[in-house]
Amino acid sequence: MSVPAPLITPFGSVSRLLIWMAKRAAPLTGIAISIAALLWSDFRREFALPIGFASSSMLTALPSLAAIVCVAVGCIVTGIAVPAMVLTHPLRKDAASLAQLCLPTGSVSPEPEVRRTTLIIRRYWVGMGVASVVAWAMAIGWMSIRPDTPLVSGFLLLLGCILLQTASARPTLQRALRSQDPASAGFYWMLLFSLLLQYWVAFWAMYAVVKSIAASTFMAILACWVVLVLVMAVVAMFQMMVSQRVTHGWYPNLLKHLVCLALVLLGFVGMIPPLGARLAAFALLSTASAERPCTILLFKSDIHDTVPKAIVDMHHPSQSKELRVVFPSDGKLYIKESVDGPTYFIDLKALVGTASCPRLGSS
Incomplete structure (x- = not known):
């Protein structure tokens, strides 16, 4: 007499997914780091930051980017799957669902x-x-x-x-x-x-x-x-x-296939520099892209000669203009007033702090 196969529930599938990921930790980590490196390359190119690909800042940024990749995988999987829940909802009590009728x-x-x-x-x-x-x-x-x-x-x-x-x-x-x-x-x-x-x-x-x-x-x-x-x-x-x-x-390999699909989609996004750069900006920039809030730098009063005049607020000399890009790297700040504007360098020692927009002192 044959023994029926055990029923695989959604919670059981989550456990199977975690076991599957644990056994393949090395290749999955390699894929995540590779995608993170691709996103870093997109970020440098799109934001025109003169930072070497093998710089210490890049090496320290990869784990953060890899974490963003994992979070993005979860968001993609959830975002795509959740709207379909109505397809599995019965039309009436004890009736079939739309998916069962098809x-x-x-x-x-x-x-x-x-x-x-x-x-x-x-x-x-x-x-x-x-x-x-x-x-x-x-x-x-x-x-x-x-x-x-x-x-x-x-x-x-x-x-x-x-x-x-x-x-x-x-x-x-x-x-x-x-x-x-x-x-x-x-x-x-x-x-x-x-x-x-x-x-x-x-x-x-x-x-x-x-x-x-x-x-x-x-x-x-x-x-x-x-x-x-x-x-x-x-x-x-x-x-x-x-x-x-x-x-x-229940689709026992659903979660595994969704994770693989999400990784493929992220790899595809990384191959389109504008998209990859925007995704990387969420992890790397202090202010991120032009759609996110800007940052104002607060300068020390005795070292204005080391600060580029182009970024100083003429109405408030002790602070900068509204900056859209502020990227710290190796003791320096790479800053841009706009994403498409020129890049300036400031030593971190020239700052006493930062402030959020709007400008200080504005009504």
Whole structure:
């Protein structure tokens, strides 16, 4: 008599993942350090910092970058997977979920009704992923054309799109299941929450792709949105595939495959210097990139001759202008007033401290 295989639960899969990572600590560490080195190279190139690749600052920065790589892996895995939870949520109590109603990926059913239901549900979910990018494009386009429009108007537009997408689920499910009341109110609330998370995923995908644009030409922007549409379509199909594997029996290697996928994505990001540099900036810069708060340096009163005049605030000589890039390395500060501006050097001994923006003494 054969003994049935033990049931693998989600918590059991986490334990298996930790054991799997412990046995492969050396190669996984090597991959993380390699990605960190690639991000460091992107950072030096994009921020134009004249620091040797084998400098002591680079060697001390690699562990921090490796930690950022690990955190980014977790964020990517969570961000992509969480919106799909509605696909595993039952339409009603003791009823099937959307993932269970669909055919598993790669399988074919002889029943045309099952194929029809699968096609409608898949089209809806992928369409909602693509619609999130379209909604962001509408909001950003409107705010660009009418810059005097309050920011809250853009958020209201996005919220209206999410509510419309949620409302469209009812007629879609009625057509797919041939039922007048296919789902409970709890399911629609779960769908609304999942679509909010999907918009969050779309925002960060949009942020990453936009940062890779070298020139703000019409063709570059058009290509950006085409790539975004394709990315969100792939993300939606991936979510559907994983949810089906989970609902048809827990996917024991899910977490392992997601970790590997995230490492591949991070390696791909590292091969695009603008994206890799922005990711590295979160760990390396005191102020980070142009979208983050700036820093003001406070100088000692007796060594102004060692401070470049170009960065001194003329209204407050004891402090610097608003600096976007402040990178400490080997007893010096590499500073830039803007990301694209010239790089200046200051000895750390010339400082008494730092302050955050806005300028000191401003109203």
